[in-house]
Amino acid sequence: MSTLSELRSSRELLVNLTLREIRGKYKRTALGQLWSLLNPAAQMATYSLVFGFFLVSRVGPGNPSGLHVFAIWLSTGLLPWLFFNNVVTGAMGSMVNNANLILKVYFPREVLVVSNALSWLYTHVIEMAVLVVVIYLFGGNPTIYLPLTALFVVLLGCFALGLGFMLAIANVYFRDTQHFVAIALQLLFYMTPIVYPPSVVEKYKNTHGALVYIYKLNPLERFSEIFRNTLYDNRWPSLTNSLYVVIVSLVVLVLGQAVFRRFAGALAEEL
Amino acid sequence: MADPAIRVENVSKTFRMYKERNQSLKAALMRRRRAAFEEFYALRNVSFDIPRGTTFGLIGENGSGKSTLLKCIANILVPDTGRVIADGSMAALLELGSGFHPELSGRENVFLNGSILGLRKSQIEAKLDEIIDFAGVRQFIDQPVKNYSSGMYVRLGFSVAINVDPDILLVDEVLAVGDANFQDKCMEKFADFRNAGKTVVLVSHAMGSMRSMCDEVAWLKHGELLGLGSSSDIVDAYVDESRDDEIIHMADGSTRYGSGEAQITKVEILDQSGSPARRVRTGDAVTFRIHFEAKNSIERPVFGLALETVSGVYVWAHHSRDGEFVPDQIKGTGSVDLRVPTLYLQAGNYDLHASIVDFTTTHIFDFRHGIIRFDVLASSPHESGGVASLGGRWGNLARTESDVVEAPEQTVASRNAAVAETGS
Numbered sequence: 001m002s003t004l005s006e007l008r009s010s011r012e013l014l015v016n017l018t019l020r021e022i023r024g025k026y027k028r029t030a031l032g033q034l035w036s037l038l039n040p041a042a043q044m045a046t047y048s049l050v051f052g053f054f055l056v057s058r059v060g061p062g063n064p065s066g067l068h069v070f071a072i073w074l075s076t077g078l079l080p081w082l083f084f085n086n087v088v089t090g091a092m093g094s095m096v097n098n099a100n101l102i103l104k105v106y107f108p109r110e111v112l113v114v115s116n117a118l119s120w121l122y123t124h125v126i127e128m129a130v131l132v133v134v135i136y137l138f139g140g141n142p143t144i145y146l147p148l149t150a151l152f153v154v155l156l157g158c159f160a161l162g163l164g165f166m167l168a169i170a171n172v173y174f175r176d177t178q179h180f181v182a183i184a185l186q187l188l189f190y191m192t193p194i195v196y197p198p199s200v201v202e203k204y205k206n207t208h209g210a211l212v213y214i215y216k217l218n219p220l221e222r223f224s225e226i227f228r229n230t231l232y233d234n235r236w237p238s239l240t241n242s243l244y245v246v247i248v249s250l251v252v253l254v255l256g257q258a259v260f261r262r263f264a265g266a267l268a269e270e271l
Numbered sequence: 272m273a274d275p276a277i278r279v280e281n282v283s284k285t286f287r288m289y290k291e292r293n294q295s296l297k298a299a300l301m302r303r304r305r306a307a308f309e310e311f312y313a314l315r316n317v318s319f320d321i322p323r324g325t326t327f328g329l330i331g332e333n334g335s336g337k338s339t340l341l342k343c344i345a346n347i348l349v350p351d352t353g354r355v356i357a358d359g360s361m362a363a364l365l366e367l368g369s370g371f372h373p374e375l376s377g378r379e380n381v382f383l384n385g386s387i388l389g390l391r392k393s394q395i396e397a398k399l400d401e402i403i404d405f406a407g408v409r410q411f412i413d414q415p416v417k418n419y420s421s422g423m424y425v426r427l428g429f430s431v432a433i434n435v436d437p438d439i440l441l442v443d444e445v446l447a448v449g450d451a452n453f454q455d456k457c458m459e460k461f462a463d464f465r466n467a468g469k470t471v472v473l474v475s476h477a478m479g480s481m482r483s484m485c486d487e488v489a490w491l492k493h494g495e496l497l498g499l500g501s502s503s504d505i506v507d508a509y510v511d512e513s514r515d516d517e518i519i520h521m522a523d524g525s526t527r528y529g530s531g532e533a534q535i536t537k538v539e540i541l542d543q544s545g546s547p548a549r550r551v552r553t554g555d556a557v558t559f560r561i562h563f564e565a566k567n568s569i570e571r572p573v574f575g576l577a578l579e580t581v582s583g584v585y586v587w588a589h590h591s592r593d594g595e596f597v598p599d600q601i602k603g604t605g606s607v608d609l610r611v612p613t614l615y616l617q618a619g620n621y622d623l624h625a626s627i628v629d630f631t632t633t634h635i636f637d638f639r640h641g642i643i644r645f646d647v648l649a650s651s652p653h654e655s656g657g658v659a660s661l662g663g664r665w666g667n668l669a670r671t672e673s674d675v676v677e678a679p680e681q682t683v684a685s686r687n688a689a690v691a692e693t694g695s
Contacts, residue, residue: 027374265349
């Protein structure tokens with residue numbers, strides 16, 4: 001795959017652009033990098049308030065971990081979602097936002113999309129590390145599941161990156177894409193069991209089987225279950241879920257980068 | 272040359288001229304198409320080689336496709352047909368400081384921009400001091416670049432780009448940056464670059480610098496290659512053509528252009544005795560007399576003369592504003608002299624150009640290209656080659672061995688005396 005070899009040859013650029021994203025994101029803020037933790041914490045607090053107290057979601061204790069903290073349960077679904085959301089949104093704007101660079105300098109354009117994803121991966125890893133510490137504090141023991149969790153974080157990144165590649169191109173041709181995708185992401189957020197447990201939907205399996213089947217096609221639904229399994233429940237994820245996300249993520253990534261390569265040459269004209 | 276640095280092969284590039292452009296989805300769906308457009312050729316079947324180690328210029332009017340071609344060479348645009356093969360690492364100075372992040376410090380941006388241009392971290396570290404000093408921003412290098420003045424910003428951008436040290440450097444109209452001091456430094460850097468055998472491709476509207484800096488020039492018009500050759504030939508042809516609507520071809524083969532309020536009727540070359548001549552000798556006292564006719568009164572006119580060899584080497588020019596001779600006004604017919612006490616030109620054929628311009632030297636009343644051609648015959652000082660005659664003298668032989676016959680010093684001196692006698 002020549003994308004890989006291009007990325008390898010420009011890895012210094014990749015590193016530097018990633019650093020630019022990370023450092024530039026919270027420049028001139030008093031709290032600096034702390035914001036990358038405060039933002040998800042604030043969202044988590046809001047959703048905990050709404051779905052933990054106002055609209056009480058019935059969330060059972062982790063099995064077999066015995067954890068029974070709504071905020072932790074929420075975070076295991078919410079943090080991966082935020083990662084996905086940020087990568088897709090950031091990738092989508094990466095061509096348009098760096099138009100001056102694309103018009104003036106040649107370098108493999110993939111670097112812009114990938115560096116955006118890497119900068120969010122960096123943030124996400126910190127968030128997850130904090131979450132893992134909190135899980136230990138509340139008595140969970142996810143140690144043996146952590147390597148697998150890390151692998152799924154990478155796969156989730158690949159999935160988001162693949163979508164990001166396609167949306168980055170689409171957004172150059174149609175600037176509506178970003179607004180359209182913002183709505184789609186909002187819908188997707190509630191179509192994924194993040195603030196409610198999947199059982200809420202699964203109980204309709206017998207009455208509305210087809211709808212539940214479609215609901216389960218959403219790879220993020222699978223990802224969310226997998227992360228809940230390893231981090232909250234502290235057990236192995238199901239083989240079907242795992243295989244499903246591996247295949248979908250890799251297919252989407254390969255497809256995305258193929259689409260990107262196909263259109264990358266014309267970017268300078270279209271911008 | 273057998274092994275060009277850049278080979279441009281049948282490159283064509285069309286752009287779409289949009290009558291309406293539907294970048295919104297709704298409009299695209301409603302109209303069932305994304306846009307209505309006409310194609311136009313920015314480049315049409317352009318082919319040429321750029322020899323390794325030369326400075327190569329692209330000239331043409333605005334919209335002639337030269338910047339498009341440069342972007343095709345830089346790989347920013349992809350040609351529709353044909354291809355560009357470049358052999359060697361390449362850096363493009365299309366816009367200085369593009370890719371700087373305003374919130375990051377100068378130092379961080381040097382690393383960022385360097386890596387965009389293809390440098391490794393270790394290479395940038397090795398050159399960091401040179402880059403900072405060249406840009407003259409050491410004091411501010413750890414400040415965010417958004418606080419930089421526009422000059423500092425551009426200087427830092429240039430400094431990074433030029434220190435990338437590529438085999439091929441592409442430059443688009445960016446030389447007009449910075450103050451005179453920085454410009455000199457840039458020119459020096461370009462000269463180093465050329466001496467190091469690197470290839471430079473320039474796009475510029477400054478014909479004077481294109482002529483002096485480039486070895487070869489390609490002239491583009493409406494996307495097609497109109498001329499390719501030595502810079503003086505092509506630049507002259509281009510300048511003549513761009514004046515074509517106003518240019519008048521004279522019976523004697525010379526050309527003129529200008530607004531015509533004042534005209535140069537003729538230029539005479541007067542020899543030592545004051546009589547018109549077409550042949551003078553090296554070392555002679557010569558007077559160039561410009562005869563003019565001003566229909567209206569013209570305030571503070573500036574007269575100019577320029578010399579070229581017939582092969583097109585630009586030798587000399589002098590105008591009367593620099594000569595601090597500016598008459599308050601001229602009207603009617605008259606003449607003005609430029610006295611040259613000693614003609615420091617070696618033997619050869621020379622063309623003289625003459626002009627009358629306004630005091631700002633931007634408005635041309637009359638420009639006579641090649642108004643008179645004259646010969647310079649060998650005389651004394653007789654020197655071995657070139658255009659200028661410096662009147663240099665060999666002598667002062669110093670040796671350590673003692674048994675050398677002394678004498679040549681004296682012979683030269685006495686011959687000089689003899690020459691001085693016959694020459695005066």
